[in-house]
Amino acid sequence: MLQDVKTAAVSKESKNQHDYHILRQYEVLQCGPVEKLIKKREHSEETPMYFVTIEETFDVLRASHIATGHGGRDRMMKEIKKKYANISVQAIELFKSLCLECQKKRTRPKTTGVVVRPILTKDFFCRGQVDLVDMQSMSCNGYKWIMVYQDHLTKFCVLRAIRSKRPTEVASQLLDIFLLLGAPVILQSDNGTEFTANVISELTEFWPSLKMVHGKPRYPQSQGSVEGANGDIKDMLVAWLADNKSQDWVAGIKFVQFHKNSAYHSGTRRAKPIRLTCLTLTFT
Numbered sequence: 001m002l003q004d005v006k007t008a009a010v011s012k013e014s015k016n017q018h019d020y021h022i023l024r025q026y027e028v029l030q031c032g033p034v035e036k037l038i039k040k041r042e043h044s045e046e047t048p049m050y051f052v053t054i055e056e057t058f059d060v061l062r063a064s065h066i067a068t069g070h071g072g073r074d075r076m077m078k079e080i081k082k083k084y085a086n087i088s089v090q091a092i093e094l095f096k097s098l099c100l101e102c103q104k105k106r107t108r109p110k111t112t113g114v115v116v117r118p119i120l121t122k123d124f125f126c127r128g129q130v131d132l133v134d135m136q137s138m139s140c141n142g143y144k145w146i147m148v149y150q151d152h153l154t155k156f157c158v159l160r161a162i163r164s165k166r167p168t169e170v171a172s173q174l175l176d177i178f179l180l181l182g183a184p185v186i187l188q189s190d191n192g193t194e195f196t197a198n199v200i201s202e203l204t205e206f207w208p209s210l211k212m213v214h215g216k217p218r219y220p221q222s223q224g225s226v227e228g229a230n231g232d233i234k235d236m237l238v239a240w241l242a243d244n245k246s247q248d249w250v251a252g253i254k255f256v257q258f259h260k261n262s263a264y265h266s267g268t269r270r271a272k273p274i275r276l277t278c279l280t281l282t283f284t
Helices: 002-010 017-025 054-067 073-080 089-098 100-106 167-181 193-206 231-243 249-262 273-283
Strands: 026-031 034-039 127-134 145-151 157-162 186-188
Touching: 002 017, 002 026, 002 034, 017 026, 054 073, 054 089, 073 089, 089 100, 100 231, 127 167, 145 167, 145 231, 157 167, 157 249, 167 193, 186 193, 231 249
Parallel strands: 127 186
Antiparallel strands: 026 034, 127 145, 145 157
16 A cells, blocks of 8 residues: 555556545555655644554554553553554454453453442542552562542543552552642541551641541442452552563552552543643633
8 A cells, every 4th residue: 555655656547436536535644764654744743643553553552552551442442543544443352352351351250240439529539539459468668558549520540550458558658649749538448448548637637737537438439449349450460460570569550559649530521630630620
């Protein structure tokens, strides 16, 4: 096809219907010594959308899959559409079905018989949730837990490695987050109201003027349990460790946090959590 476009573009003879068709659809972009077939642009300043060859398809799919933290079909499609024009949903699904790390994710048991009714929040940073992911079996430099803090409305999450689940240590990490993003009015956790109350008590020791109450998830067994809502984080972390041939999950959670906040989320009408949070911080 690339050669056809080049031939039609430079031909001095009368062009036929096929020539006009391909010139309306495609153009050739010179990338250093390499020529690339791209989608026809209205203006040269537009971002080029590349057509990949069969030989290039695997590498493009693999790069987008890793860039989204072993994301699903929709996340990969959003990532691919930023740059490429001819990779199909079927190709993405086939690639995912052959990914060993994604096959491991599918073996995680799912909770059945529970109807999830999400807690609705209308205001930014009104309600936040803090949970702990147990990493004691993979202790790294003394760190044994991942603290997960998430804003309910934007789904923006912050991951921190901690050495224990003591309220004092959790509160210390939350304080850093709240002083950067703002503190929620309601803080809740699947670790129980007593744990949450103790964390808030520790927070007020650091920050006496803080006004915060603890809330309770509507259904503890379905509303963000460690094996449920945070299972995705653990899956993404395991995949990152495998891709990078590393056991340093303390470093890995930084990349998982980035991938989570950069991905489109169904609960935010497909907007990226990081985009919603940045807009909130800008206009608040």
